[in-house]
Amino acid sequence: MSTGRIEYASLNGTYIFKIIGEVRAQACISLDNLLNKIDQSSQVIGAIVDLTETTFIDSTVLGMLAKLGLKLKQNHNIQAVILSTNPDITTLAHSMGLAQVFVILNYCTDPKVCTQTLADNNITHSEMLNTVLDAHRTLMQLNENNQNMFEPLVKQLQKEQQETLFQPDNQKV
Structure with missing residues (x-):
């Protein structure tokens, strides 16, 4: 039984x-x-x-x-x-x-046994900018609404990314 x-x-x-x-x-x-x-x-x-x-x-x-x-x-x-x-x-x-x-x-x-915390220290401004930009570009690919919503932000981030290419990247976030 x-x-x-x-x-x-x-x-x-x-x-x-x-x-x-x-x-x-x-x-x-x-x-x-x-x-x-x-x-x-x-x-x-x-x-x-x-x-x-x-x-x-x-x-x-x-x-x-x-x-x-x-x-x-x-x-x-x-x-x-x-x-x-x-x-x-x-x-x-x-x-x-x-x-x-x-x-x-x-x-x-048991999440304490199974998971590990991802380290987020020593992140440069450039790394953060690239990650944020990549995430929003990916969201834009999902649908037209996202495309319209995030396009201004992505353009601004791309502009900022171009400006940081010519500066030493020693700023930590």
């Missing part, structure tokens, strides 16, 4: 599956039916399987995940993603060969 559950959501062709707790074969009938529907869809663009709250999965669940990964890869040319925080579950997924059809990420829920 399963003491866990499988949840799912879809958004614009991306499917998210969350396997919570101890999940066994009994939970797989509905999952199999859903996977068959997904496989028939032409609107699939991605899938994420979240195992961050999984405490146990049996071989039937692993087989359903393998089916998902294989079908997405073969029929939709998509490599799905597995997120896992439990080293035992991650090792099990790797040992069953799921890494052949999934990208398995050792996702971390």
